[in-house]
Amino acid sequence: MLKLYDGTTSVCAIKARLVLIEKSIPFESETLDLRAGDQFDPAYLALNPNAVVPTLDDDGAIIVESSVIMQYLEDTHPEPSLLPENPVDRAAMRIWLKRVDDVIHPSTGTLTHATVYRPGFLALSAEDQAARLEKMPDENRRQRFAAVYKDGLDAPIVINAVHALNRLVLDMQKVLETSDFLAGNAYSLADAAVTPYANRLFDLGLLGLWAMEAPRVFNWFSAIRERASFEPAIVDYLTEADQAAFRAMEPEVPMQIKTILDEA
């Protein structure tokens, strides 16, 4: 059986889980505790040297990178197809996947770690904080996390992250004015790739900031939440501790983000 190394709230792992569940592919989850640092375990690093989830083990074939995993699952389990039929929509789907990887994922990570996960990091001793950052193999990632743990929403990189997410929602609105889904009129890998990020904006209490400007995004998100894959891929994985971490977020965060948007 396929084995997915994942994390409960991990946006990238959710991309993989959505595709597995949309395609009714049986799989076993090996859930890593990312806050406890399971991703730095040498046995896991041997599978994924980037020290991130998800990682897919298909009978010994190790596949990393969430967008690659999604497309691998499409190749190995082509039915039901999550590829748009025509090449133009297919190209649009690939652009969404690329945008998520290049821009939306780091921007969302910046925002989530500056708000939800910062208190847990700051509660560590200075030595443990330094050790935790040092373990991250990717220098850019390490610098980004160090900046948001130090300054929270005041870190200068937060401004770029908020603008990137603003552009995402507005571009989704534009596309959804003429089609039911992000890459044509059928659900595709593009929708699965963007879902965890829209859901994270929702969980951070931020999606409402675009209620007036992006009504189609709200319709799309409602339709996504009603799909049979949403609960088992996202909601059912949340632990009490995950929910408590999101609930403990400072209530003024949405206003702070709105201020950044208004200052643009």
Ligand SMILES: N[C@@H](CCC(=O)N[C@@H](CS)C(=O)NCC(=O)O)C(=O)O
């Ligand atoms: N480009 C990678 C990014 C994976 C990634 O950043 N995963 C996060 C969870 S969404 C992670 O494992 N973080 C570990 C950490 O925070 O140390 C992918 O798409 O698979």
